[in-house]
Amino acid sequence: MGDVTSPWPTALPQDVRARLEEALAGLPAHRRTTFGLRVARWWPDLVDGLAPYPDPTTLAGHVLEKAAAAYREREDELHLLDERRSLEPDWFQRPGMVGYAAYADRFAPGASGLAGVAQRVGHLKDLGVGYLHLMPLLATREAPNDGGYAVADYRSVRPDLGTMEDLRELARTLRGEGISLCLDLVLNHVAREHPWAVAARAGDEHYRAYFHVFPDRTVPDELERTLPEVFPAFAPGNFTWDDELGGWVWTTFNDYQWDLAWSNPDVFCELADVVLHLANQGVEILRLDAIAFLWKRMGTACQNEPEVHQLTQALRAVAKIAAPSLIFKAEAIVGPNDVVHYLGQGQHHGKVSDLAYHNSLMVQVWSMLASRDSRLATHALGRFPAVPASTSWLTYLRCHDDIGWAIDDDDARAVMAQGWQHRLFLSEFYSGQFEGSTAEGLVFQHNQATGDMRISGTAASLAGLGHALAALDAAVDIDGFEDASHAVDDAVARILLGYAIVYGWGGIPVIWSGDEVAQLNDTSWALTPEHADDNRWAHRPRLDWDRVRDAVEQPSSPTGRVLSGLRHLARVRARLPHLHASVSAEPVAAPDPGVFAVLRRHPVGTMLGLYNVTEQARQVPEWWVRELGQLSLNECVDALNGYPPNRTADGSLYLSTYQPVWLVKASDV
Ligand code: GLC
Numbered sequence: 001m002g003d004v005t006s007p008w009p010t011a012l013p014q015d016v017r018a019r020l021e022e023a024l025a026g027l028p029a030h031r032r033t034t035f036g037l038r039v040a041r042w043w044p045d046l047v048d049g050l051a052p053y054p055d056p057t058t059l060a061g062h063v064l065e066k067a068a069a070a071y072r073e074r075e076d077e078l079h080l081l082d083e084r085r086s087l088e089p090d091w092f093q094r095p096g097m098v099g100y101a102a103y104a105d106r107f108a109p110g111a112s113g114l115a116g117v118a119q120r121v122g123h124l125k126d127l128g129v130g131y132l133h134l135m136p137l138l139a140t141r142e143a144p145n146d147g148g149y150a151v152a153d154y155r156s157v158r159p160d161l162g163t164m165e166d167l168r169e170l171a172r173t174l175r176g177e178g179i180s181l182c183l184d185l186v187l188n189h190v191a192r193e194h195p196w197a198v199a200a201r202a203g204d205e206h207y208r209a210y211f212h213v214f215p216d217r218t219v220p221d222e223l224e225r226t227l228p229e230v231f232p233a234f235a236p237g238n239f240t241w242d243d244e245l246g247g248w249v250w251t252t253f254n255d256y257q258w259d260l261a262w263s264n265p266d267v268f269c270e271l272a273d274v275v276l277h278l279a280n281q282g283v284e285i286l287r288l289d290a291i292a293f294l295w296k297r298m299g300t301a302c303q304n305e306p307e308v309h310q311l312t313q314a315l316r317a318v319a320k321i322a323a324p325s326l327i328f329k330a331e332a333i334v335g336p337n338d339v340v341h342y343l344g345q346g347q348h349h350g351k352v353s354d355l356a357y358h359n360s361l362m363v364q365v366w367s368m369l370a371s372r373d374s375r376l377a378t379h380a381l382g383r384f385p386a387v388p389a390s391t392s393w394l395t396y397l398r399c400h401d402d403i404g405w406a407i408d409d410d411d412a413r414a415v416m417a418q419g420w421q422h423r424l425f426l427s428e429f430y431s432g433q434f435e436g437s438t439a440e441g442l443v444f445q446h447n448q449a450t451g452d453m454r455i456s457g458t459a460a461s462l463a464g465l466g467h468a469l470a471a472l473d474a475a476v477d478i479d480g481f482e483d484a485s486h487a488v489d490d491a492v493a494r495i496l497l498g499y500a501i502v503y504g505w506g507g508i509p510v511i512w513s514g515d516e517v518a519q520l521n522d523t524s525w526a527l528t529p530e531h532a533d534d535n536r537w538a539h540r541p542r543l544d545w546d547r548v549r550d551a552v553e554q555p556s557s558p559t560g561r562v563l564s565g566l567r568h569l570a571r572v573r574a575r576l577p578h579l580h581a582s583v584s585a586e587p588v589a590a591p592d593p594g595v596f597a598v599l600r601r602h603p604v605g606t607m608l609g610l611y612n613v614t615e616q617a618r619q620v621p622e623w624w625v626r627e628l629g630q631l632s633l634n635e636c637v638d639a640l641n642g643y644p645p646n647r648t649a650d651g652s653l654y655l656s657t658y659q660p661v662w663l664v665k666a667s668d669v
Contacts, residue, residue: 007036009043016061023068031079035071038324039064042317045351049314052295052307053265063272063314067322070276074323078282081175085325092131092180092285092327092354092508093392093581096574099131099182100124101399102513103147104161106542107134114162118173123548125177127516128570131508132174133182133287135400137161141191141256143530147400147540149184149289150191150257154274164281171282182285182329183278187271188293189257192242196270197258201244210270212250212261212296214239219298220248226299232447234533252293252302262294262311272318279323288312288353291342292332304338312342312352329355329394333401335408336360336384343391350388358393360384361505363406365397365498366462367422370429370437372614374596376422378587380411392581393507397498398462398515402444402454402536403430420451427453430462438464438487440521442535458539459498460518465491465558490615492518492558493658496565497611500640500660503569504609506600507581511566512539517547518562572639578607578664588628594618595655599628605668606630607639612655619652625663636663 002010008017020039024032046063050056074082085091108116117134124132136148139156148158157167171181190197199207214220220239227238230253239248240255250259260267278286291312295305312328319326330342330353339359344352364377387393405426409419428434430441431453441457460466468487475481495518503509522541531537551559573579583602590597590610595618598609608631612618622633633653638645639662646654655661 007033007040009040011043011047012039013057013061016064019061019065020068023065024072027072031071035068035321038321042320046314046317046321048347049310049312049317049351050265050268052263052310053268059265059268060314063269063318064321066269066273066276067318070273070280071322074280077172077175078280078323078325081284081325082323089390090580090582093390095506095576095579096128097130097508098128098503098570098573099133099394099508099510100127100129100513101133101135101182101396101510102543103135103400103540104137106540107513109545111160113160114157114166114170118170121173121177121179124179127511127567128574129511130178131180131182131285131510133184133285133510136184136186137167138183141193144254144256145191145530146254146257147536149186150189150193150254151186152191152193153195155277168281171284175282175284180284181282182287183283184289185271185275185278185286186289187260188290189251189253189259192256192258194258201242206266208245209264210261210267211258213245213247214249215247217248223296223298223302226301228301228303229447231445232449233445250296253290259293259296262307263296268311268314272315275315275319275326276322279319279326284325285327285329285355287329287331289331291330291353292334292338304332304334304341309341309344309348309352313348316352327354329353329357331357333357333359333404333406335406336380340385340387343387345385350390353391355392355394355508356387357399358395358505358507359406361393361502362396362398363403365501366403366430367405367407367426368596368613369463369494369498370426370434370439371422373593374590374611374613375415375593376407376411376417377596378589379414380408381585382587383411386584389582393505394510395502395505395507396510396512397495397502398459398512398539399510400512400536400540402456403441404452404454424451424453427455430455430457432467438467438491440464440466442521442538444535456535456538458519458521458541459495459512459515460491460562461521461539463491463494463498465495465518466520467491469558488558490657492561492565495562496569497613497658497660499566500569500662501596501598501609501611503573504579504598504607504611504660504662505585506579506583509569509573513543514539514541516563516566517544517551517559519544519547568640572662575669576607576639576662576664577604578602578668590620591624592618592620595620599630601630605665608663610653610655610661610663612657612659615657617657618655619648620655622647622651622653625653631663631665633663635665635667637666637669638662639664639669 139153235254240251292303295307296302342356405423412419430439440461441455444454444456472484521538525537526532551563554560586599594614596611600607
């Protein structure tokens with residue numbers, strides 16, 4: 001029987017409790033009580049999560065002292081946010097949530113840095129944005145720095161963008177507008193120039209143990225047998241010799257990104273402190289960069305090891321105690337059976353990340369648009385294990401990274417295809433090499449050994465808009481003009497269809513900056529010397545604000561249609577409770593493989609998303625909708641236009657070229 005007059009858990013060692021009480025001394029009584037209650041709530045998760053380390057209880061006590069210090073420093077406004085979020089834990093799952101991701105310096109006009117981001121909040125609000133992911137903006141090593149993913153100081157902002165005070169100010173402004181700020185937590189590696197790495201290079205044994213260093217090739221060679229290569233073209237291998245270290249250091253990504261040894265409890269404590277620090281700046285979502293790679297084990301690919309989930313659970317428990325409004329987003333670009341663990345399966349159910357990227361959905365959308373066939377997508381997405389109802393997918397059509405064709409061989413076989421052949425087809429299709437393709441992607445990291453060819457390019461360029469506009473410019477007669485105009489319309493429709501699938505899936509749909517005005521590949525990407533070997537910069541253009549203005553002024557232009565289309569999707573979405581992320585999306589096989597169908601059975605009513613992935617008109621028979629057992633065409637409206645769906649003479653639902661339809665019962669909306 002515990003002490004019912006005390007908030008502290010009985011399992012908490014007395015000396016830890018004494019130290020925590022001391023750290024909180026002077027705070028108002030209600031604050032101290034809240035902290036104690038939170039420790040009681042999360043202590044078991046914290047200790048369990050620290051199981052990979054030799055003495056979890058002592059370590060947990062040590063980490064709690066850091067949490068108490070951060071809690072003490074947390075601003076009142078953020079304490080208020082913590083309380084508010086604990087009353088609405090589904091805040092990020094609601095249908096009104098739309099995300100946007102951008103590089104601060106490529107989004108803000110001119111060289112206005114973080115202050116310039118705040119000036120453009122209106123644009124975000126028009127798109128319905130409630131979540132803004134600003135790409136790495138903490139101090140990095142000098143270029144090259146992998147777009148900021150080589151952090152040199154977790155506690156300062158890149159000087160060209162502003163200061164920590166500017167970041168706090170921006171977070172506050174955004175919060176006032178109902179927009180939550182998301183930042184990257186690059187936790188697998190630091191820059192070779194980070195003080196920990198500098199100390200290690202100077203011979204400090206304590207910091208040398210923050211990294212995986214090997215005196216010779218014996219262990220690295222053995223590890224390489226099972227390790228994949230992330231950047232085979234510009235950073236082959238997973239280890240880098242460093243003269244100052246006098247050893248081979250583990251570098252999964254570039255040679256200047258040194259993997260942290262998470263097996264060392266000191267590394268856990270340092271990163272837990274960084275989490276708390278960022279939360280206290282007003283950051284509400286942390287994107288756990290490259291999280292799959294944290295734990296290393298000989299004889300494996302060193303990805304998705306069980307310890308990764310334990311450590312995430314522990315980090316989350318620390319955050320829940322000091323800054324519970326903070327949520328985690330896993331960046332784990334891994335297969336379906338692995339990715340669901342990042343949202344919590346089994347013993348970690350609901351205890352790890354709140355959000356995870358739905359990489360497979362993104363890949364399958366591009367695959368359907370290329371093959372004009374939904375069968376593979378329906379099969380592959382349909383066999384995703386269920387995820388906890390308290391979590392959410394992050395859905396997207398494009399992001400700052402390349403697209404790797406994550407098509408599973410078994411999924412391909414199930415629909416009578418060959419995995420390697422389909423992956424090759426997609427690479428050839430999106431790099432424009434396939435007969436009839438108008439896509440203008442670039443091949444990224446062709447791996448000669450595996451045949452893997454990833455693809456860079458903006459959504460608009462991959463959808464063939466650049467090609468179609470060029471044909472329109474070059475048209476010399478009326479036929480040529482008409483053909484090219486149709487091609488432009490089709491490309492615009494492909495972009496909007498892709499986004500309709502992404503918005504209609506459930507979860508947070510995230511727009512990659514520039515997509516809202518159909519920006520094409522940046523043809524000058526290679527002129528920046530430090531980007532010249534990395535064509536991902538082709539799809540990371542500066543946002544063209546003139547284009548945004550033109551799109552607003554000319555709503556029937558291609559860019560105008562995309563911008564108003566995305567704004568419209570957000571407005572419709574916000575009114576549809578069916579899209580709450582707690583309910584899962586179920587792909588169902590429509591009789592016509594040219595139609596991708598997604599059922600969402602929410603207690604308030606069912607929604608059936610129908611997407612024509614081809615440039616021909618398609619039909620969906622009335623009986624098929626009826627037999628799904630949830631909806632009848634006679635009682636439905638298409639939420640996207642508010643009207644009953646178009647029907648053919650025999651009663652079938654009619655879908656025009658690339659048309660999306662969101663069917664719901666008229667009486668439910
Ligand atoms: C993530 C980022 C990617 C970066 C890598 C290494 O995958 O999205 O851009 O190269 O991590 O930090």
